Amino acid sequence: MKDINEVIKDYVDFNKNTPEKMRELKKSTGKKMIGWTCNFVPTELIMAAGMVPVRILSRPYSITLAETSLQSFACNVSRSYLDQLLKGQLDYLDGVVTPKVCDPLQCAHDIQQRHDCCSYSHFVQMPAELESAPSKVWWENDVMLFKKSLEDFSGNEITERDMKQAISVSNTTRRLLRQLYQLRKESSPPLYGYQVLQVVLAGMIAPTEEYNQKLEKLLKDLSEVQKIPESKVRLMVIGSTIDFTEMELLEEFEKTEGVFVTDDMCTGSRWIHREVETSKDPFAAILDRYHYAGFCAAKYPGGIRFENIKKLAKDYKVQGAVVILEKFCDPFGFATPDTEKMLKESGIPALMIESAEVGALGQARTRAQGFFEMIKGV
Amino acid sequence: MVEETKAGIDFLIESRRVTEGATKINYLKRSKEISGEYMAQYYQEAWEAKRSGKTKVCWVTVPFPSSLMYTFDIHVFEPELDGVFAGFMGEAVKWQLHAENKGYSRDLCSYARVNLGRIFAGAGEAEGAMPPPDFLVTARMNCTTYIHWWEMLSRHFNIPLFILDGPFCDRPRHEPIAKHHEEYWIKRSYDLIAFLEEQTGQKFDRDRYMENIGYEREARVLWDEIGKYSQRVPSPVNEFDLLFPMMPICWWRGKKLAVDVYKEVKAELQERVDKGITALVKEERHRLMLVSNPPWFRLEMLPQWLAEVDSVFVVSMINRMFVDYADVGEGNFEDTLRGFYRQYINLDIEERIKWGEELIRDWKCDAMALMDNRGCKPIAFPIPEMAMELEKRLKIPCLRFEGNMNDPRDFNDQKVRAQFETFIELLEQR
Numbered sequence: 152m153k154d155i156n157e158v159i160k161d162y163v164d165f166n167k168n169t170p171e172k173m174r175e176l177k178k179s180t181g182k183k184m185i186g187w188t189c190n191f192v193p194t195e196l197i198m199a200a201g202m203v204p205v206r207i208l209s210r211p212y213s214i215t216l217a218e219t220s221l222q223s224f225a226c227n228v229s230r231s232y233l234d235q236l237l238k239g240q241l242d243y244l245d246g247v248v249t250p251k252v253c254d255p256l257q258c259a260h261d262i263q264q265r266h267d268c269c270s271y272s273h274f275v276q277m278p279a280e281l282e283s284a285p286s287k288v289w290w291e292n293d294v295m296l297f298k299k300s301l302e303d304f305s306g307n308e309i310t311e312r313d314m315k316q317a318i319s320v321s322n323t324t325r326r327l328l329r330q331l332y333q334l335r336k337e338s339s340p341p342l343y344g345y346q347v348l349q350v351v352l353a354g355m356i357a358p359t360e361e362y363n364q365k366l367e368k369l370l371k372d373l374s375e376v377q378k379i380p381e382s383k384v385r386l387m388v389i390g391s392t393i394d395f396t397e398m399e400l401l402e403e404f405e406k407t408e409g410v411f412v413t414d415d416m417c418t419g420s421r422w423i424h425r426e427v428e429t430s431k432d433p434f435a436a437i438l439d440r441y442h443y444a445g446f447c448a449a450k451y452p453g454g455i456r457f458e459n460i461k462k463l464a465k466d467y468k469v470q471g472a473v474v475i476l477e478k479f480c481d482p483f484g485f486a487t488p489d490t491e492k493m494l495k496e497s498g499i500p501a502l503m504i505e506s507a508e509v510g511a512l513g514q515a516r517t518r519a520q521g522f523f524e525m526i527k528g529v
Numbered sequence: 530m531v532e533e534t535k536a537g538i539d540f541l542i543e544s545r546r547v548t549e550g551a552t553k554i555n556y557l558k559r560s561k562e563i564s565g566e567y568m569a570q571y572y573q574e575a576w577e578a579k580r581s582g583k584t585k586v587c588w589v590t591v592p593f594p595s596s597l598m599y600t601f602d603i604h605v606f607e608p609e610l611d612g613v614f615a616g617f618m619g620e621a622v623k624w625q626l627h628a629e630n631k632g633y634s635r636d637l638c639s640y641a642r643v644n645l646g647r648i649f650a651g652a653g654e655a656e657g658a659m660p661p662p663d664f665l666v667t668a669r670m671n672c673t674t675y676i677h678w679w680e681m682l683s684r685h686f687n688i689p690l691f692i693l694d695g696p697f698c699d700r701p702r703h704e705p706i707a708k709h710h711e712e713y714w715i716k717r718s719y720d721l722i723a724f725l726e727e728q729t730g731q732k733f734d735r736d737r738y739m740e741n742i743g744y745e746r747e748a749r750v751l752w753d754e755i756g757k758y759s760q761r762v763p764s765p766v767n768e769f770d771l772l773f774p775m776m777p778i779c780w781w782r783g784k785k786l787a788v789d790v791y792k793e794v795k796a797e798l799q800e801r802v803d804k805g806i807t808a809l810v811k812e813e814r815h816r817l818m819l820v821s822n823p824p825w826f827r828l829e830m831l832p833q834w835l836a837e838v839d840s841v842f843v844v845s846m847i848n849r850m851f852v853d854y855a856d857v858g859e860g861n862f863e864d865t866l867r868g869f870y871r872q873y874i875n876l877d878i879e880e881r882i883k884w885g886e887e888l889i890r891d892w893k894c895d896a897m898a899l900m901d902n903r904g905c906k907p908i909a910f911p912i913p914e915m916a917m918e919l920e921k922r923l924k925i926p927c928l929r930f931e932g933n934m935n936d937p938r939d940f941n942d943q944k945v946r947a948q949f950e951t952f953i954e955l956l957e958q959r
Contacts, residue, residue, distance in 0.1 A: 219913060219917075220913050220914055221910060221913065222901050222909060222910065222912075222913065224636065224901075224903050224906070224909070225906070225910060251697055252673075253673050254671070254672065254673055254674075254906045254907045254910060255906060255910060257671075257697070258878070258907075258910035258911060261877050261878050261911070262878065262914055265878060265879070265914060274697075274699060276696055276697055276699065276707075276710070278694045278696075278713075279669055279673065279676045279692065279694050280676070280692040280694045283717065283720065285712075285713045285716040285717050285720070286694065286713070288709065288712070288713065288716075289694075289696070289709060289710065289713040292707075292709035293709075448677070449673060449676075449677075450676075451676050451680055451692055452680065453676075453677065453680055454680065454684060476634070478634075478636065479636050479906075481636075481637060481638070481673060481674050481677060481906065482673060482677050484633070484634045484636060484637050484677075485633070485637065485641075485674070485677035485678060485680075485681050486677065487632060487634075488631055488632035488633055489681065489684065491632060503632070505634070
């Protein structure tokens with residue numbers, strides 16, 4: 152029997168020591184690294200340009216330098232992004248990319264550009280409404296501009312072959328992670344939600360062929376770990392960019408009676424559930440994959456997530472949902488009441504937690520206990 | 530209803546003149562009343578039309594292609610403006626609590642919370658609410674809240690929604706935008722026309738549209754001239770008084786009504802200039818620019834605090850913003866659709882700074898005040914960088930203060946008043 156903590160040790164270690172690991176990776180590969188801030192960035196193009204796409208995630212420490220440039224009522228995601236850049240903690244990055252998705256992230260991007268944080272900085276203009284034919288044309292043109300800017304910066308022309316290769320790598324990552332998610336459908340899943348998050352976040356930070364190989368090994372190893380008891384309450388987590396800042400919260404739920412078996416979040420199922428089609432022209436396929444509102448409440452129509460949430464809850468036999476609202480997040484702030492209403496109407500008990508409460512883990516523990524009692528009908 | 534509304538506004542304005550500063554201001558008279566009167570009339574007509582089924586009601590966001598909308602026989606309402614009005618009347622929190630009780634966070638747009646709260650509370654004509662919409666239109670101008678708020682409304686009322694999405698102005702504001710962005714905007718404008726035809730059963734009348742464009746151009750010129758009166762030293766008008774007649778350029782540009790109102794406002798200002806009436810009774814020692822929406826619930830108080838120390842706001846970002854909103858160009862039909870997106874809220878930080886520089890120079894300000902507005906993130910977020918950079922470039926001091934444009938719970942009167950007093954003292958020592 153293998154110890155799950157040993158099995159995922161490399162992922163945890165990588166996440167804990169990301170700057171050092173990335174600097175090593177940069178040195179060993181000689182490749183430029185481009186940070187990305189949101190799932191709408193077509194990272195396949197970054198790979199196709201011969202560079203490494205690196206997801207920028209928030210970290211659970213005090214934000215200081217960003218305070219002077221972005222108010223406290225901007226969300227933690229945008230402030231942490233800016234703070235890390237201003238402090239030079241992401242000095243292994245050669246550039247950053249942000250799509251037009253929400254106000255604070257856009258402003259944070261603008262500010263870091265004003266402070267010359269990176270030698271390459273690109274803002275991918277993206278429509279908010281994704282149903283109309285003209286929005287597809289807009290998207291195509293702006294992704295073309297993004298592609299050109301990557302070519303100019305990297306000095307490499309992005310060929311069809313490069314894109315196909317990049318698509319193969321990223322599709323493999325998504326497919327393998329979906330296999331991991333399939334294991335969570337079992338009545339006794341092999342790992343907890345916070346552990347899955349460690350694995351997924353590591354993949355977002357540096358999705359490479361090496362990561363995919365490790366993931367294949369992980370899937371095999373998981374057949375040999377001690378399974379989580381069936382008696383645990385099966386939960387799903389719903390939110391936006393749930394990352395290192397909220398990890399302790401997930402762990403708090405899972406230390407007691409719960410296990411997160413699935414999710415609807417940017418750093419989970421929404422990142423992996425759609426692949427890039429390989430039967431089409433690769434550029435067109437990339438456009439198509441990313442021109443999809445279901446990734447996020449920030450796009451219109453945001454409500455199409457609801458059917459997906461209901462399906463996930465059914466497929467994973469979810470008994471309750473924990474909705475984590477990122478404080479000061481407007482897209483999810485508007486979506487949350489209707490999300491809770493939808494869950495209630497679907498017969499799924501829901502608990503709403505604002506991310507500002509994450510620091511107060513004692514309170515979270517108490518709320519979790521009350522939630523479990525409600526689910527179990529005690 | 531019209532007379533009641535007018536009386537209510539007049540009473541409220543008078544009752545808020547409570548400090549020594551109030552005695553130091555020469556207030557506008559007719560200009561502050563006129564918009565409220567027309568507003569009350571518009572609400573009354575719209576409710577009557579709704580009851581009779583005569584015309585449809587559309588709710589729009591503030592940046593909307595007004596001349597185009599008014600080409601159709603619809604009553605157009607702006608929930609943001611309704612929120613402003615509730616804020617001014619001291620009722621914002623009353624409605625916001627209803628929204629918060631339904632799970633809408635207090636961190637969300639303070640206009641949206643008033644609107645949602647009114648809906649959840651079942652506010653109707655008696656409560657001064659807007660008539661419910663038959664369809665919705667939003668033109669996102671770098672405010673993602675618009676999309677989510679309008680989608681939520683569409684779900685709630687189960688009515689059609691049209692989104693006229695706005696590409697971000699990622700270049701200097703006087704440069705042409707990317708061709709594909711312009712093409713998107715034009716195509717979607719035609720889609721909007723088709724949508725309005727479907728919703729109203731009317732055909733689009735291009736001649737009527739161009740007539741409306743004529744009114745919009747004229748209203749814009751008048752509004753621009755009105756704002757420029759306060760470039761004079763001393764200013765004939767306190768800027769906050771001009772925020773009352775801002776309603777027509779915000780809501781009715783494209784209607785002859787806006788032109789008629791502004792002719793009256795301009796006439797009052799010209800009369801003041803001819804008679805030598807200035808904003809402050811005594812001397813004007815300091816002239817300030819305000820960046821951000823004002824705290825609408827303190828529209829009377831903030832100028833009084835400044836007047837107590839012989840200072841006055843002479844220009845505000847929100848006033849001048851509407852000169853751009855109404856920029857419909859001088860050319861043909863498609864030209865009128867083009868310039869719309871180059872608005873303050875859709876500019877990057879550097880362009881906002883440049884615009885601020887122009888305003889400070891042209892209005893001869895010796896200081897500026899910027900509110901960290903919790904109620905509106907796209908307006909607020911660039912403010913720290915703007916403050917630092919404007920101070921550096923122009924060597925004039927700036928005051929940053931915390932607040933919320935429409936939620937008094939985020940506004941500390943004593944603190945803000947003391948901040949302004951100290952700030953003016955520092956200005957005196959320069």
